[in-house]
Amino acid sequence: MPNLLYFDIKRNFSIRRIAITILAAWMAIFFFSHFFINDMQEDRLLEKLSIGIIDEDKSQLSNMLLANFKQNEQFSSMMDLKIGEYDELNNKFKNGKLTALVTIPKGFTRGLMYYENIPLYVKISDAKPLKAIILTEVLDSYSDYIQSVDSATLAAYEILSETDIAKQTLKKHNDLFSIQMVTFALNRNKFFSYQKIDTFPATNSLTYFISAILCLAICFLSTGIIFTLYDDFKSFTIHRYKMLSDNLYFYTASKLISFSLIITFICSIISLPIIYKLSISIHSALYMIIQIFIFSILYLSILLCAGLILFSENSSALFCNLFIFVLGLLGGNFIPLSLMPKTIQNISYFTINYHVIRNLLQTITTTAYLNYKFIALCLIIIIFLFEISCRLLYFRIEKEGGDLCEIN
Numbered sequence: 001m002p003n004l005l006y007f008d009i010k011r012n013f014s015i016r017r018i019a020i021t022i023l024a025a026w027m028a029i030f031f032f033s034h035f036f037i038n039d040m041q042e043d044r045l046l047e048k049l050s051i052g053i054i055d056e057d058k059s060q061l062s063n064m065l066l067a068n069f070k071q072n073e074q075f076s077s078m079m080d081l082k083i084g085e086y087d088e089l090n091n092k093f094k095n096g097k098l099t100a101l102v103t104i105p106k107g108f109t110r111g112l113m114y115y116e117n118i119p120l121y122v123k124i125s126d127a128k129p130l131k132a133i134i135l136t137e138v139l140d141s142y143s144d145y146i147q148s149v150d151s152a153t154l155a156a157y158e159i160l161s162e163t164d165i166a167k168q169t170l171k172k173h174n175d176l177f178s179i180q181m182v183t184f185a186l187n188r189n190k191f192f193s194y195q196k197i198d199t200f201p202a203t204n205s206l207t208y209f210i211s212a213i214l215c216l217a218i219c220f221l222s223t224g225i226i227f228t229l230y231d232d233f234k235s236f237t238i239h240r241y242k243m244l245s246d247n248l249y250f251y252t253a254s255k256l257i258s259f260s261l262i263i264t265f266i267c268s269i270i271s272l273p274i275i276y277k278l279s280i281s282i283h284s285a286l287y288m289i290i291q292i293f294i295f296s297i298l299y300l301s302i303l304l305c306a307g308l309i310l311f312s313e314n315s316s317a318l319f320c321n322l323f324i325f326v327l328g329l330l331g332g333n334f335i336p337l338s339l340m341p342k343t344i345q346n347i348s349y350f351t352i353n354y355h356v357i358r359n360l361l362q363t364i365t366t367t368a369y370l371n372y373k374f375i376a377l378c379l380i381i382i383i384f385l386f387e388i389s390c391r392l393l394y395f396r397i398e399k400e401g402g403d404l405c406e407i408n
Helices: 002-012 015-035 060-071 086-094 108-113 129-161 167-186 205-222 224-234 237-244 248-278 282-309 313-331 342-348 352-365 372-402
Strands: 049-055 079-083 100-104 121-124
Touching: 002 224, 002 248, 015 205, 015 248, 049 060, 049 086, 086 100, 121 129, 205 224, 205 248, 205 282, 205 313, 205 352, 224 237, 224 248, 224 282, 224 313, 237 248, 237 372, 248 282, 248 372, 282 313, 282 352, 282 372, 313 342, 313 352
Parallel strands: 049 079, 049 100
Antiparallel strands: 100 121
C-alpha cells in the first residue's frame, strides 16, 4: 500500500499542471471578486433598530417599564433604546441616527390604569422603508394587545362595581389589577417570532469566491481520477496488480488518497495569499485544509464510481464534466446564489457544491468552524461509494474471463 500510494502521487504530481491550476484559480478569484464587488454588499435587514425615547411622564411606573425593556434580552437584541431629552434625540432623528422617536406624554401610565386614551407620539423615519414597516407592525401589534388587556381590565372593574364592594376597596383592587396587567402586557417576553434561516453567512465578494473557486478546483481536479483509471485499464496495470494481490481495496484507496493529497496541496497553495490577506487564524486554516481533503475524497469517490459504471473513457469524461458544470451552475460557483432566482436557490440547497461552499465560507468567516454533521454525512457517503467502486472493479476485471468491456 505505501509503495502504491507513492507511485500514484509521483505519477499524478505534474508541476506544470499544478502551476497552471493555481494561476487560473488566482485569476478567477481576482476577476469574480471584483466583478461582483458592488452586488455582494448586503444591508442586513435585522440589524438593531435605534429608537429614541422621550419620557415626559417621568413616573415611577414609566421608569420601571423602560428599565425592564432595556434589560429584556430578546427586545434589546432587536432594538436599541436611547432615553434622553427632546432636543438631543430630535437632532439625532433628523440626522438619520434614529429609526424612530417615541414620546411618552405626561400621565400616560396613569391613563393606562384608569382607561384614559392618552396616545404615544411616534415619529418613524422613512429613510429605510423596510425597517419602518417592521417597527410600525410591532407598534401596531402592541397597541392591539394593550387594548385587549385594557378591555379585560375595564370589564373586571365594571363587574366588581355592580357588587356591594366599597369604593375604596374597588379602587385598590383596580389599581393593583391594572398595574399587574399593564406591566405584563408591556413587559411580555415574546416580542418577535424567530425562525432560523439556514443559508450562507453575510460576506463580501472576495471571501465568497475564495470558497467558490476552491470548490470548483476540487471538482475539476477530481476528474483526473477517470483518466488515470482508464490508463490502468488500457495498460493492464489493474490486471497485473490483481495477479500480485487479489485485494483491490488497497488499489482503490491508493487512488482516492493520492489524488486527495494532491488536490489538498494545490488548494492550500491557492489559499495561502488569501489566508494572509484576510488574517485567517491558524485553527481556521487547519480546519479548512481538513475539509478540503474530505471534500476531495467525496468528489473523487463520486466520479470514480460514475467512471466504473460507464464502460467508456469518453462517456465517463463527458458525463463527469457535464455533471460538474451543472453542479457549479446550480451550486453558486459562477454566480453568487444571492443574485440568482429564488427557484435556483431552492434547487441549489440539494447540491453538493452548495454545502461545500457554505462550509468553507463559514470556516473562513468563523473562528475554527467545523460542521461535524455534514462531515459525518460525507464520510458515510465515501464509505458507501468506496465499497461500490471496489465491487465494480472486480466485476469489470472478471467479466468475460478478465477481458475489458468496450474501452475507447
